[in-house]
Amino acid sequence: MAELTLVEAVQCALARAMAEDERVVLLGEDVADDGGVFRATDGLLARFGRERVRDAPLSEVVIAGASVGLAAAGFRPVAEIQFMGFMLSTLDQMVNHASRLRNRTRGRLTCPMVLRAPYGGGVHAPEHHSESMEALFAHTPGLRVAIPSSPSKAYGLLLAAIRDPDPVVFLEPKRLYRAYREPVEDDGAALPLDRCFVLREGGDVTLVSWGAMLKETLAAAEALAADGIEAAVIDVATLKPLDMTEIARSVAQTGRCVIVQEAPLTAGFGAEIAARLADENLFDLLAPIKRVAGWDTVMPLPRLEAHYMPDPARIVAAAREAMRHR
Amino acid sequence: MADAAPDVDFTLRRAIGPDGEVVGPLPDVASDREAVTALYRAMVLTRSFDEKAIALQRTGRLGTYASSLGQEAVSVGVAAAMAAEDVLLPSFREHGAQLQRGATPVELFQFWGGDERGNDFKGPRGDFPVCIPVSSQLPHAAGVALAMRLDGGGRAAVAVCGDGGASKGDFYEAINLAGVWELPLVTVICNNRWAISTPLARQTAAGTLAHKALAAGIDARRVDGNDVLAVRAVAAECLERARADSRPALIEAVTYRLGDHTTVDDATRYRDEAEVKEHWPQEPIARLRAYLVAQDWWAKEDETRLLKESAEEIAAASETYLALDPEPPTAMFDHLYETLPPALAAQRAALAGGTGGDG
Numbered sequence: 001m002a003e004l005t006l007v008e009a010v011q012c013a014l015a016r017a018m019a020e021d022e023r024v025v026l027l028g029e030d031v032a033d034d035g036g037v038f039r040a041t042d043g044l045l046a047r048f049g050r051e052r053v054r055d056a057p058l059s060e061v062v063i064a065g066a067s068v069g070l071a072a073a074g075f076r077p078v079a080e081i082q083f084m085g086f087m088l089s090t091l092d093q094m095v096n097h098a099s100r101l102r103n104r105t106r107g108r109l110t111c112p113m114v115l116r117a118p119y120g121g122g123v124h125a126p127e128h129h130s131e132s133m134e135a136l137f138a139h140t141p142g143l144r145v146a147i148p149s150s151p152s153k154a155y156g157l158l159l160a161a162i163r164d165p166d167p168v169v170f171l172e173p174k175r176l177y178r179a180y181r182e183p184v185e186d187d188g189a190a191l192p193l194d195r196c197f198v199l200r201e202g203g204d205v206t207l208v209s210w211g212a213m214l215k216e217t218l219a220a221a222e223a224l225a226a227d228g229i230e231a232a233v234i235d236v237a238t239l240k241p242l243d244m245t246e247i248a249r250s251v252a253q254t255g256r257c258v259i260v261q262e263a264p265l266t267a268g269f270g271a272e273i274a275a276r277l278a279d280e281n282l283f284d285l286l287a288p289i290k291r292v293a294g295w296d297t298v299m300p301l302p303r304l305e306a307h308y309m310p311d312p313a314r315i316v317a318a319a320r321e322a323m324r325h326r
Numbered sequence: 327m328a329d330a331a332p333d334v335d336f337t338l339r340r341a342i343g344p345d346g347e348v349v350g351p352l353p354d355v356a357s358d359r360e361a362v363t364a365l366y367r368a369m370v371l372t373r374s375f376d377e378k379a380i381a382l383q384r385t386g387r388l389g390t391y392a393s394s395l396g397q398e399a400v401s402v403g404v405a406a407a408m409a410a411e412d413v414l415l416p417s418f419r420e421h422g423a424q425l426q427r428g429a430t431p432v433e434l435f436q437f438w439g440g441d442e443r444g445n446d447f448k449g450p451r452g453d454f455p456v457c458i459p460v461s462s463q464l465p466h467a468a469g470v471a472l473a474m475r476l477d478g479g480g481r482a483a484v485a486v487c488g489d490g491g492a493s494k495g496d497f498y499e500a501i502n503l504a505g506v507w508e509l510p511l512v513t514v515i516c517n518n519r520w521a522i523s524t525p526l527a528r529q530t531a532a533g534t535l536a537h538k539a540l541a542a543g544i545d546a547r548r549v550d551g552n553d554v555l556a557v558r559a560v561a562a563e564c565l566e567r568a569r570a571d572s573r574p575a576l577i578e579a580v581t582y583r584l585g586d587h588t589t590v591d592d593a594t595r596y597r598d599e600a601e602v603k604e605h606w607p608q609e610p611i612a613r614l615r616a617y618l619v620a621q622d623w624w625a626k627e628d629e630t631r632l633l634k635e636s637a638e639e640i641a642a643a644s645e646t647y648l649a650l651d652p653e654p655p656t657a658m659f660d661h662l663y664e665t666l667p668p669a670l671a672a673q674r675a676a677l678a679g680g681t682g683g684d685g
Contacts, residue, residue: 051476057506062499065465066472073452075475096459097466103661105455106446140660165664194667241669
């Protein structure tokens with residue numbers, strides 16, 4: 001079994017999907033000869049040719065919009081936007097069209113496309129290269145939003161996204177692209193969408209996160225364990241549609257929940273999870289639900305970036321605060 | 327062929343004038359009595375549909391509606407040049423093209439009456455429905471054209487936008503993609519001179535809207551959009567190149583919006599009635615009728631019969647539309663995803679059970 005980084009796992013899943021279904025077509029800026037600015041599509045031009053691996057002109061609108069047309073006409077486009085900061089101009093296409101085409105035509109035209117983009121901070125990038133705006137897409141009915149947290153999740157979730165009959169926004173935590181390797185079997189097995197994953201069981205407090213923040217969250221769980229506090233860690237993985245089953249099950253057990261997100265606090269996706277717990281699990285709770293998030297500020301440039309990113313210490317502090325309630 | 331320089335022609339192509347007189351080279355179709363009368367019937371049907379739609383809206387039985395009064399030749403001429411396996415991506419004023427393509431008047435009433443089922447065309451299964459965010463259908467059209475190219479070619483996508491739509495980035499981005507990827511895409515600007523209250527003079531400083539093709543390196547044509555024979559010929563020429571050589575083109579069809587922008591608009595607030603009056607003699611239906619009469623192909627009885635048949639067909643469609651049962655409320659969940667995600671099951675059940683869905 002090969003040891004892959006997250007970005008290699010993305011590439012491996014893309015290659016697998018293209019090999020098994022000739023209607024899978026890649027398009028994006030610099031995805032062909034350059035193999036993508038993060039090399040997620042490296043080697044695919046040589047293997048699958050220029051008709052199926054397409055360098056697009058510098059137009060996010062048309063990359064997303066042409067994908068809608070391609071998908072409606074029977075193909076399975078996988079489009080790459082270089083950074084999430086440049087996805088805002090795709091909102092018109094994703095919110096007004098990709099998410100609605102099936103409903104608008106009562107199933108006559110559908111939109112099985114994937115819009116991929118690296119997101120999140122922590123790599124000392126210029127402005128507009130570090131944002132976490134997953135909540136914008138998670139607020140849109142008709143879309144799926146999937147975020148892998150590891151190489152094996154990236155492989156399995158991306159295969160699932162490409163095979164899904166509906167549009168998926170697939171956000172790749174770029175901070176983890178080359179952070180580490182893990183064994184990933186290229187067996188074509190997809191992971192389920194619309195499901196959370198339990199990364200660690202624990203009976204004292206439930207830590208919920210997604211994407212790169214799971215690194216800090218797992219580190220926090222380790223630190224808590226050293227003090228005898230057993231934290232469960234749940235990887236949301238598919239934010240839209242959100243399946244609360246695992247989160248609710250764990251919170252029913254622990255009575256305490258800390259939600260960790262890199263995005264700014266207010267109206268972030270963590271608020272939805274907190275609201276759902278307050279609605280459906282209030283009487284399981286022993287302590288107030290805590291959120292550890294980015295500040296409600298503009299994502300800083302690299303000099304102040306480290307002061308913005310939630311760290312294990314903040315997560316541990318929030319969990320300890322929750323533990324004060326018995 | 328694909329490497330050949332763009333073929334641009336900014337002269338206004340015309341075949342017949344306002345009185346049906348021949349003013350330019352007549353296309354072959356002009357000598358085909360059956361084909362010309364078919365174009366005439368299609369335009370008359372479109373206008374009947376338009377009149378009934380407005381009457382239904384005024385009596386509270388249809389939603390906000392965008393009239394195509396005066397622009398029938400663009401819609402009908404373009405659609406008449408299309409093959410069944412081509413794909414139409416309209417804006418929201420191409421009722422004539424949609425009808426010509428096989429969408430039924432019942433389906434169109436249904437859509438404008440606020441029922442998504444109207445977009446589930448039984449006829450042109452690949453055609454896109456009305457697109458409301460202006461020109462955002464043009465990128466889709468580029469994608470559809472790419473799919474056609476990848477599928478081996480021989481078909482073309484046709485997107486229609488308005489003069490205001492040509493000011494959008496989507497417009498340029500789509501025709502630019504079509505140029506650089508050599509896509510079989512024919513983009514039609516239905517230039518009716520008004521984008522709600524904004525006249526063409528305040529929309530662009532470009533010489534003509536067709537000039538915008540130069541920046542994308544694609545073929546360009548201008549045509550009198552009130553002359554259905556010329557529109558059909560220009561569209562056919564561009565479509566043939568698109569199908570045979572994967573050559574994209576931009577067509578500017580110059581027409582005039584004789585009606586309000588929509589049924590909730592009042593054009594007298596911003597547009598001189600005298601200007602509208604000036605354009606009425608240019609309108610496409612009377613023009614083609616004059617041509618038919620001049621060929622001795624059309625008698626008073628033919629006209630009477632056609633108007634009666636058209637009105638009856640549309641009235642019957644209207645009756646059918648008004649008698650349709652509403653969809654169950656849960657339909658709003660049932661077409662959101664192919665399979666309803668478990669996370670949405672509770673909301674759907676709440677709606678189905680009438681409990682309000684607030685848990």
